Amino acid sequence: MRFLLTILCFVGPLLALPVRSESTSSITRDTVILPPGEGRVLVTSQCGYCHSLALVTQNRADREGWRSLIRWMQEKHGLWELGTLETPILDYLEKHYSPKESGRRPPIAGHLLPKLDIP
Numbered sequence: 001m002r003f004l005l006t007i008l009c010f011v012g013p014l015l016a017l018p019v020r021s022e023s024t025s026s027i028t029r030d031t032v033i034l035p036p037g038e039g040r041v042l043v044t045s046q047c048g049y050c051h052s053l054a055l056v057t058q059n060r061a062d063r064e065g066w067r068s069l070i071r072w073m074q075e076k077h078g079l080w081e082l083g084t085l086e087t088p089i090l091d092y093l094e095k096h097y098s099p100k101e102s103g104r105r106p107p108i109a110g111h112l113l114p115k116l117d118i119p
């Protein structure tokens, strides 16, 4: 009897611990948030369906490039016909994910740099 009581003292409190729910921890959420603008909802819903939106945001292409990427996914990967949604989707992709020149500022001209007397 004493033995049983001792066991209960240790095990009892454990039973009161909340059961950890696995369902919330196993869901992987897409943390990519597209910049606001017309077409964002369309791109989020249509282009985030099969893969992360990171695939979209990591890429840059002009309008034709995005169009041919869409065709490629339609031919090879089961992307559905976008119909009237295609134009606003292309507008958004072209506006936000066109090729960029360079994110860096141009180098400072030599005559503007301080003169350093380094032997």
Ligand code: HEC
Pocket: 043, 046, 047, 048, 049, 050, 051, 055, 056, 059, 069, 070, 073, 077, 078, 079, 080, 089, 093
């Ligand atoms: C029906 C599923 C599906 C939908 C919806 C979808 N894609 Fe894809 N997409 C794919 C698959 C499959 C790949 C290839 C993934 C890989 O290579 O791992 C892919 C790859 C890509 C890539 C990477 C291409 C590369 O060169 O690696 C980009 C960019 C992309 N998709 C953009 C989009 C855009 C924009 C949309 C919305 C118009 C979209 N996807 C909707 C299935 C889809």
